[in-house]
Amino acid sequence: MIRKKFTEEQIITVLKEAEAGAKISELCRKHGVSDATYYKWKAKYAGLSISELKRLKTLEDENRRLKQIVADQALDNWALKELLAKNF
Template sequence: MKTSKFSDSQILAILKQAEAGTPVPGLCREHGMSSATFYKWRAKFGGMDASMMARLKELEAENSRLKKMYAEERLKAEILKEAIEKKW
């Protein structure tokens, strides 16, 4: 997955500027990003502070790791099931 060229603190600062009344098109031009990126950030991180944003990233990483673990265990279970069915 591609990483963002903006840090968490930069994203929060950009969102704060927009809340302060800076027009979105000018903000996007100033920071070199698309308006779609801005609106995606606002939907995801709007109203958060730095600690909440860090916690969200931790939870997303943990969720990804757990999904991978589940997929691996599910695959093992399917292999064992096929092996047992073939023996009888």
């Protein structure tokens, strides 16, 4: 079975179609996904618009970058403490 990769925008479009009243089984058949995949998407992306999703992605990227900065600073701090402990 070929696995299709849908973008978040496409997933939200499918969910909006379902909210508009389309039958889920027909919608899944039309887009080539299983019912389980639809419900996973619904659990993850329910209520999001495309603009909110883009904002969420940018916030997640910024959060990842900030966590990396904190980890680097903690490592530097640990190295300095080790260096100072050896000198005294």
